[in-house]
Amino acid sequence: MKKKITSLAVAAILFGAVISPQTFAQNNPEKNNEFIDNQAEVIRVVGTNQARYIIQANDGATGLDLSFLENPRNVTLIPEQLLLDRKITTLEEALRNAPGVSAGDGFGGTRDDFFMRGFRRNAEYRNGFRRSSIFKANLSNVEYVQVVRGPAAITYGQVEPGGVVDVVTKKPLINQRIAGELRGGSYQDRFALIDYSQPINEDWAVRLVASTQDSESFRDFTDIKRDAIALSSRYFLSDSTQIDFSYEWREEARPLDRGTLAIETSDGPALINDVLDIPFSQRFGSPWEIGEVDFEMFELTIKQQINTDWNLEFNIAREESSGNDLQSRPLAAFVVDADAPIDESGYITSSSFDPSVILSGAIYDDPSDRVYLVRRLDGSRDRHIVADLASIKLRGEFELAGLQHQIVVGSDYIKNETDRRFVIGTQTDGITTPFYSFTNPAYVLPDTFSLDGIPLDVYGDRDIGVYVNLFTKITEQLSLLAGLRYSDTAYKSVSGDVVVEQTAASGTTPQFGLSYQALENISLFASYAESFAPNNVIPDNNGEIVEIDPQEGKQVEFGIKSEFFNGKVQTVLTFYSIEKTNVEDGLDDLGKPIFVDGRRSQGTEFTFTGQPLDGMNVSVSYAYTDAEDIDGLGNVSKAESIADNIFNLYTSYELQGGALEGLGVGAGYYYESDRVMDAERNLSEQVNLGDISLVDLSAWYTMQSPAMIGTDGTIRFQLAVKNLFDEEYYGAGFTVLRIPLGTPRTVTASVSFDF
Numbered sequence: 001m002k003k004k005i006t007s008l009a010v011a012a013i014l015f016g017a018v019i020s021p022q023t024f025a026q027n028n029p030e031k032n033n034e035f036i037d038n039q040a041e042v043i044r045v046v047g048t049n050q051a052r053y054i055i056q057a058n059d060g061a062t063g064l065d066l067s068f069l070e071n072p073r074n075v076t077l078i079p080e081q082l083l084l085d086r087k088i089t090t091l092e093e094a095l096r097n098a099p100g101v102s103a104g105d106g107f108g109g110t111r112d113d114f115f116m117r118g119f120r121r122n123a124e125y126r127n128g129f130r131r132s133s134i135f136k137a138n139l140s141n142v143e144y145v146q147v148v149r150g151p152a153a154i155t156y157g158q159v160e161p162g163g164v165v166d167v168v169t170k171k172p173l174i175n176q177r178i179a180g181e182l183r184g185g186s187y188q189d190r191f192a193l194i195d196y197s198q199p200i201n202e203d204w205a206v207r208l209v210a211s212t213q214d215s216e217s218f219r220d221f222t223d224i225k226r227d228a229i230a231l232s233s234r235y236f237l238s239d240s241t242q243i244d245f246s247y248e249w250r251e252e253a254r255p256l257d258r259g260t261l262a263i264e265t266s267d268g269p270a271l272i273n274d275v276l277d278i279p280f281s282q283r284f285g286s287p288w289e290i291g292e293v294d295f296e297m298f299e300l301t302i303k304q305q306i307n308t309d310w311n312l313e314f315n316i317a318r319e320e321s322s323g324n325d326l327q328s329r330p331l332a333a334f335v336v337d338a339d340a341p342i343d344e345s346g347y348i349t350s351s352s353f354d355p356s357v358i359l360s361g362a363i364y365d366d367p368s369d370r371v372y373l374v375r376r377l378d379g380s381r382d383r384h385i386v387a388d389l390a391s392i393k394l395r396g397e398f399e400l401a402g403l404q405h406q407i408v409v410g411s412d413y414i415k416n417e418t419d420r421r422f423v424i425g426t427q428t429d430g431i432t433t434p435f436y437s438f439t440n441p442a443y444v445l446p447d448t449f450s451l452d453g454i455p456l457d458v459y460g461d462r463d464i465g466v467y468v469n470l471f472t473k474i475t476e477q478l479s480l481l482a483g484l485r486y487s488d489t490a491y492k493s494v495s496g497d498v499v500v501e502q503t504a505a506s507g508t509t510p511q512f513g514l515s516y517q518a519l520e521n522i523s524l525f526a527s528y529a530e531s532f533a534p535n536n537v538i539p540d541n542n543g544e545i546v547e548i549d550p551q552e553g554k555q556v557e558f559g560i561k562s563e564f565f566n567g568k569v570q571t572v573l574t575f576y577s578i579e580k581t582n583v584e585d586g587l588d589d590l591g592k593p594i595f596v597d598g599r600r601s602q603g604t605e606f607t608f609t610g611q612p613l614d615g616m617n618v619s620v621s622y623a624y625t626d627a628e629d630i631d632g633l634g635n636v637s638k639a640e641s642i643a644d645n646i647f648n649l650y651t652s653y654e655l656q657g658g659a660l661e662g663l664g665v666g667a668g669y670y671y672e673s674d675r676v677m678d679a680e681r682n683l684s685e686q687v688n689l690g691d692i693s694l695v696d697l698s699a700w701y702t703m704q705s706p707a708m709i710g711t712d713g714t715i716r717f718q719l720a721v722k723n724l725f726d727e728e729y730y731g732a733g734f735t736v737l738r739i740p741l742g743t744p745r746t747v748t749a750s751v752s753f754d755f
Helices: 002-016 029-033 080-086 091-097 272-276 355-359
Strands: 074-079 101-103 114-116 142-149 163-169 177-185 189-199 204-215 224-238 241-254 262-265 268-271 290-305 310-336 370-400 403-427 457-473 478-495 498-519 522-533 551-564 569-581 583-587 593-596 598-610 616-630 636-638 645-654 663-677 687-704 714-722 746-754
Touching: 074 080, 074 091, 080 091, 080 142, 080 616, 080 645, 080 663, 080 687, 091 101, 091 114, 091 142, 091 163, 091 645, 114 163, 262 272, 262 310, 268 272, 268 687, 272 370, 478 522, 645 687
Parallel strands: none
Antiparallel strands: 074 142, 101 114, 142 163, 177 189, 177 746, 189 204, 204 224, 224 241, 241 290, 262 268, 290 310, 310 370, 370 403, 403 457, 457 478, 478 498, 498 522, 522 551, 551 569, 569 598, 583 593, 598 616, 616 636, 616 645, 645 663, 663 687, 687 714, 714 746
């Protein structure tokens, strides 16, 4: 607690530090606009300010300020207001608004996990920085979510070729704003938020965002607690110098839930919930399972306007977190006949019974068969993560050889280190501790463990990158994008006094793009981009640094973009092909790593977003993904966890006048086709997870605030229903022993205000 109070005190001092005020340039609209974002338009509205659905931001794939039609890369921005309308509370839900993105297991539901264009994420970004700590994004401090599809190594460094998700946090506004929300819903969900932005003077503004949540779940013995405080400050040291500072503290605890699993039956592999008719609420773990984190992050940004054409931006950040996790890790599921010497509670009843036979691959072929689970207590204790991050960017515009150019030259640095002690406790053996019985569960696996003699594991990496991106207007219609990045990485892992791994890698990743504006509102585009990620899994190298070639991703993409209704509606149709090569796939007989081509993915995506009518918002997306894995022998199989087809539709309408002005309704539909999990653990073939088909509804009424508290604000009452038809569905797991279950129907009621 002392550390928490100290950190908050330091943040408050920095947040409130008084720098000698400078004279505000009333005639300098560029400076004034630095404060303005989507929420700060000075327009009197009774309903929702429609400007809150529009985001203007530099594109993360290029680092340049390109228009929608100019940009040869494919980027989706998801604004906060859309999250509020849909009552979206997790990043998993938010990403359904971007084509071709689906959720993964996320370490038992304790962190964000997603697949994009057939590839699983390797990181999540926050304000352009790769986040190291392990937890789910808290959307209470999110201004918008940026989704860059395809390789984005130029500006983000180590990334998977499928794309990048970058969560952008809230910043101070030019006008005073006090907003908040109280929410309650299914499974005892209780949430409160306060969002206060205040100009101190003409040069300085601050913002406070604080939230708390206490919730249960549709799963047994689940308790979720989340608290967050975010402070931010924006100060103009002069007409050309801007200083931003932000601090965020979070504390979170939730169960580590490994979901469900698959077993072999006479009809092939099947999910055990379907085989034994187990309710979705039943947990296969233990009541004491937990994943908890205490997180802090400091960020400082200095922006210097050199002249009308050039500006310099410098960013530094420090991330620090501590946490623990403890779980009943599923090790193996096995089937026995009804006459096997194991009772319904999971104890072996005969001393002559050999427990090793339980892993011999028996199948479920009779209703009287019984199924048990072998589990083990383990987890990371006293985990501590520290990350230092920095970046510098020089942006400018210039004319050369009669052509107009935009350029960004940048460098970034990240160094993170994690230390923890990994404990292993009791394993169920059917003698001292019973196997888990699915039909007669006994939650008796003890949670006792000792840290005595457990070595301290320390591992971390360092990544340095230098890049340049150049955008050239060749003609009024034709533009060229060209970029190059050089990355140098190093990784080290130590257990106790033993160096387990120590590797290094470096390489260059290019990016090229063409856009041709065929008509005033239609452009054609094509691009080529590469990704870069180190291979860290290598054999014992006696503590010596081993140079090992990195994984490489290569994408070719082309498509068409269009704008309608004076730019209020945007559409994108794109086709792409991605190959990921040099992926480590185990060791050979001599203990040396085997590298394979890995995965290839090709597909098409379509999006239609915008406001075709005043008060109407539409978001439609469709993605077809054909992803395949290639092993060391050249065998090709369907990539696990990837749906061939994903479709999302959301539309809302809010009355803009009349007696019912401010009344709005929204409806959404999300579809994800069948996915498979790889055959493993004595399963004969890949496991089908089935389709996902969800319908959401919401309705709200926004009214002018009562005269007693001032009529310049609004109050919104809202009711939302997710998974209206209470569909049972399964998410994409990491293995066939860890398959997440989808959330049943939930109902949420909220009241919010905005003054």
